[in-house]
Amino acid sequence: VFLNKSQNQKILIDRKWIHGMTPEVLSNLHRLHNVLTIKLIRCGGTFRWKGHWFANMDMLITTDPLDVHHVLSKNFANYPKGQKYRNLFDIFGDGIINIDGRLWEIHRKTIMSVFKQHNFQSVFEAIVWNKVERGLLVVLESTSKTSMEIDLQDIFQRFTFDTICKLLLDYDPQTLSLDFPNIPCEKAWVDITEGMLYRHLFPPIFWKLQRLLKMGNEKKLSDAYNTVDDFVSKCLAGIQNEPSNMESEHVHENFELVESLITEYKNQSGTSGDTKKFIRDTIVTLMGAGRDTTSTTLSWFFYLIAKNPIVEDKIRDEIHTFLVVNIGDRKWNSKDVGKLVYLHGALCEALRLYPPVPFNHKTPLQPEILPSGHHVSQNTKIILYYYGMGRMEKIWGEDCREFKPERWISEKGGIKHEPSYKFVAFSGGPRTCLGKDMSFTQLKIVASMIIYHYHIELMEGQPVFPSASMVLQMKHGLKVRLSKIR
Numbered sequence: 207v208f209l210n211k212s213q214n215q216k217i218l219i220d221r222k223w224i225h226g227m228t229p230e231v232l233s234n235l236h237r238l239h240n241v242l243t244i245k246l247i248r249c250g251g252t253f254r255w256k257g258h259w260f261a262n263m264d265m266l267i268t269t270d271p272l273d274v275h276h277v278l279s280k281n282f283a284n285y286p287k288g289q290k291y292r293n294l295f296d297i298f299g300d301g302i303i304n305i306d307g308r309l310w311e312i313h314r315k316t317i318m319s320v321f322k323q324h325n326f327q328s329v330f331e332a333i334v335w336n337k338v339e340r341g342l343l344v345v346l347e348s349t350s351k352t353s354m355e356i357d358l359q360d361i362f363q364r365f366t367f368d369t370i371c372k373l374l375l376d377y378d379p380q381t382l383s384l385d386f387p388n389i390p391c392e393k394a395w396v397d398i399t400e401g402m403l404y405r406h407l408f409p410p411i412f413w414k415l416q417r418l419l420k421m422g423n424e425k426k427l428s429d430a431y432n433t434v435d436d437f438v439s440k441c442l443a444g445i446q447n448e449p450s451n452m453e454s455e456h457v458h459e460n461f462e463l464v465e466s467l468i469t470e471y472k473n474q475s476g477t478s479g480d481t482k483k484f485i486r487d488t489i490v491t492l493m494g495a496g497r498d499t500t501s502t503t504l505s506w507f508f509y510l511i512a513k514n515p516i517v518e519d520k521i522r523d524e525i526h527t528f529l530v531v532n533i534g535d536r537k538w539n540s541k542d543v544g545k546l547v548y549l550h551g552a553l554c555e556a557l558r559l560y561p562p563v564p565f566n567h568k569t570p571l572q573p574e575i576l577p578s579g580h581h582v583s584q585n586t587k588i589i590l591y592y593y594g595m596g597r598m599e600k601i602w603g604e605d606c607r608e609f610k611p612e613r614w615i616s617e618k619g620g621i622k623h624e625p626s627y628k629f630v631a632f633s634g635g636p637r638t639c640l641g642k643d644m645s646f647t648q649l650k651i652v653a654s655m656i657i658y659h660y661h662i663e664l665m666e667g668q669p670v671f672p673s674a675s676m677v678l679q680m681k682h683g684l685k686v687r688l689s690k691i692r
């Protein structure tokens with residue numbers, strides 16, 4: 207989990223990382239999480255990062271659960287997202303992730319109300335099962351027959367892209383198929399999440415100039431934005447044609463997500479005007495929020511499973527006891543899979559050690575002193591460092607770096623609840639993730655089906671570490687070979 211503490215690293219941590227962005231630091235960006243975590247452990251869980259004077263950077267990086275609780279919940283009103291946040295995440299426009307106040311309340315109520323509709327949940331589950339059976343298992347079956355090396359992260363990215371597009375836009379681009387087609391919008395999200403991290407690391411004047419000159423990171427970002435916008439607007443206009451063989455055998459119910467969003471938005475906001483912008487921003491936001499987070503969780507989960515064969519066996523035993531023996535020949539459904547407690551614990555462990563959103567940042571409206579004793583002002587960027595929190599002994603105990611699903615099982619054999627300021631993968635407080643339940647449904651269906659049918663072997667010698675991105679993707683993917691069990 208950690209780098210060894212060589213002399214070189216010590217210099218890197220103490221001088222370069224803390225004082226600014228040098229070329230050496232930039233070329234080591236992929237080590238960001240290890241370096242920051244080591245520093246945080248040494249500093250007792252929080253430290254201040256003062257950048258170069260021109261960067262006007264005053265960052266407080268914290269893993270203190272009391273700080274997290276304070277910022278996300280207790281003093282929520284003092285920590286709106288604000289204009290600077292919107293500038294960084296401009297791709298999402300006025301989507302829920304970017305907005306504050308009354309507009310945010312309207313968006314949140316609108317989305318919550320749509321997600322709670324019975325039809326929505328059953329259609330979502332049907333889309334996921336359909337993609338597992340007609341996409342994922344078909345690809346895995348074919349590659350396992352020839353013992354072919356595959357990039358599991360790429361497969362999960364395609365899987366979640368197809369399912370989120372079908373759910374949001376009623377269009378399945380079928381990026382997960384045997385010929386692994388190149389669909390620009392699917393890969394554009396990787397450029398977006400990486401490009402946004404760069405924006406966080408440089409002073410706005412720097413990246414705004416790059417944007418004006420259409421060069422470097424900003425050129426890549428703007429191309430990716432155009433690709434996503436083009437894709438979404440064509441889908442919304444009904445221009446994309448769905449290949450005819452994808453008519454799902456599962457999706458019987460009639461549910462139009464865009465229609466439902468418009469109806470709910472009009473109810474909540476009391477307006478009857480143009481909803482075009484609301485729909486564009488909401489669809490792009492939900493695509494961004496739901497796609498890479500879920501595929502990243504699956505990638506780290508299977509990495510950890512491949513490294514921990516005892517856990518793999520226990521999950522397979524649980525599947526056998528609860529599903530195969532109890533259910534017999536009937537096809538499993540989402541409720542059945544939802545009963546797998548040990549699998550749930552293993553997924554929570556993956557999310558604890560590798561939270562797909564590794565940090566969140568906030569700036570106070572009014573200066574104040576955080577529970578950890580640090581003074582913060584309107585110039586302070588508070589980084590709530592979720593990745594580091596999973597590796598703090600103070601929070602999770604001495605075995606915090608171990609992958610132990612048992613941590614999540616209560617004495618009675620149920621799921622142990624941890625407060626959201628400790629288990630932070632889905633954030634917490636009034637802005638807690640709206641897709642948590644959906645994600646667990648999807649994660650459990652995919653994980654149980656793969657583990658039931660296949661054993662996964664990691665390709666030796668491959669470097670597996672997070673990329674420098676807003677989402678904790680693996681920089682070089684996850685190369686594996688599958689062998690069929692049943």
Ligand code: HEM
Binds near residue numbers: 493631
């Ligand atoms: C494993 C999967 C997921 C993880 C780890 C995750 C994590 C998070 C986190 C950390 C936030 C807070 C972001 C912030 O405040 O800036 C968030 C917000 C949000 N998530 Fe998720 N998410 C996941 C899946 C999903 C899915 C599948 C959807 C829906 C398609 C979704 C919808 C949202 C929305 C709408 C918000 C904004 C809530 C608000 O600002 O009020 N998420 N998520």
